[in-house]
Structure formats: C-alpha cells, structure tokens
Amino acid sequence: MFNKGEELLKLCKEQNKKISEIVIEKEMKDSNMSYEELMDKMGKVLDIMKNSATSALDKEVISVSKITGGNAKKMEDYKNKGNTICGDLIISAMAKALSTSEINASMGKIVAAPTAGASGILPSALITVKEKFNLSDKELIHGLFTAAGIGEIVAKNATISGAEGGCQAECGVASSMAAAAIVELVGGDVESSFHAASFALINILGLVCDPIAGLVEFPCALRNASGVINALISADLAIAGVKSLLPFDEVVDAMYKVGKAMPESLRETALGGIAATPTGEEYKRRLL
DSSP states (O other): OOSSHHHHHHHHHHHTOOHHHHHHHHHHHHHTOOHHHHHHHHHHHHHHHHHHHHTTSSSOOBOTTSSSBOHHHHHHHHHHTTOOSSOHHHHHHHHHHHHHHHHHHTTOOOOOSSOSTTTTHHHHHHHHHHHHHTOOHHHHHHHHHHHHHHHHHHHHHSOOOHHHHOGGGTHHHHHHHHHHHHHHHTTOOHHHHHHHHHHHHHHTTTOOBOOGGGOSSTTHHHHHHHHHHHHHHHHHHHHTTOOOSSOHHHHHHHHHHHHHHSOGGGBSSSSSGGGGSHHHHHHHHHHO
16 A cells, blocks of 8 residues: 555545554555454554553663663652653653663563664653543554554665664664654644654664664663654654655655665674773673
C-alpha cells in the first residue's frame, strides 16, 4: 500500500483517514489477521511497554555489567520532591525512558521500537501523553500503529541500525515515530504528524553510536531520555503550526546519507566517541 511517506500521506488524504487507520488496514492484509486479532496483538505489545516504562521507577534496576542503573528511580524521586527545573511532565517522561533502558540492560523484557537500544522513547512518549490527556489504551494502540508506519518507511528507505547509521538511526527514528504518534493522539492532522516526524530526525541528525565497551547502556540510556523530549517538542512544534521545509522522505534520505558518511568508529563499534576516551577504555578493560 505504501513504501514512502508521500504515498502514505496521499492515501490518508484520498481516503480521509488517519495514519493509524491506513497502517492497520495494511497489517490486516499482510498478516491475514482480523481487526480484533491485530488490536489484541498490539495490546500485548503495549502491556510490555507499560511494564518496562514503570518497573524501574520505584526500585533500582542495575545492568548486567553493573556499570549503570538506578537512574530512573533517581529521576522519579527528584520529580516527587516537586522542585525540578523542567517540570513534572518532562522529568516523568525522562524517568520512564530511563526505566525501559534499564530493564533492557538488565535483560528484562522490552519491545524493540525500533531497536532495543532506543526502546525507551516510544513507550515513555505514549504513556506521558496518555497521562496528560487521559487517553484510553485503545487510543494508545492506534498510536503504536502510527509509529509503526513511520518506522516501516524509514526501515525500507534508510536504516534503523546503529551499526549502519549511528544513533540517529535508532534514537532518532524512535523519536520520529513517537512524534508522529503524539500528534495523531492529540488530534493533529496527518501533515502535522509528518512535520513532527521530520523535526525529530532533523534535531539529532548525525548523532553517533558510541556505547562504552560496546554495551547498550551508556550513553544509550541518556539518549533515550533526551530522545523522548525530542519527540515531545517536535510534536508541539508541528501542532503549533511550524512546518518542515523538507518533506519527510527527503529527511529520511538525508539521514541515511549522513549515516553512510560516518566513519566506522562512530557506528556501534565502540572505537570512537566517548567509548574511546581514557575512562571509556578503562571501563572496557575492566568489563571485558
């Protein structure tokens, strides 16, 4: 039904449907599943996301390597003290993103969205918006289909792999997926969803992938926390009426070219960036 953003946008306009509705129809056809079966399956995905986004808020969850963990609880405790710089919504979103990252690093169950390394962004974004606007789980499930449609377009035309495109292809794409979903969830139009998706990618174009010791822990969790905020501000920009000068498909193409231009040392090899600092190398020696 669609391979490009412009094709999905055209379908939405021609049929006067939301992104989620077109994606659901496509999934029903591709999977030979009924609407009810598909919603039930995505509902289970949402349940896993909810659990991972909240499980580390009230207890310290430490990574397998033991070099990271407990930061989701720190942020949640900080928020509960009531004197934050950014306010409760931002701090809560960051805490939830960190929670999923910590569940991932401790070998718990998460949903790769689109990857394990970026898995904290979409759950946190959706749950944060649900809490603010009192949305239903059914609405969130539709939001997940919107996010899936954006992710599918990027995966088909560029990459969602840090080893191929840097962290822009993981946390950047996750932010893009989340931003588009948020816009639809709060009543924005289809064009605004694509503007938001574009902004989220543009905002962190060129972000490298440089995990210390090659582990999906640091700085990965921090980039999940900043990634969800990127999604939220990108959605607000689009809903306010700010428009991307570039179509989404061109932004995706640019991201892919930037990823290909990155040296191998900055694409998940732990040979560059902060992974190659003296302290980063010391952690690597200690762990490996």
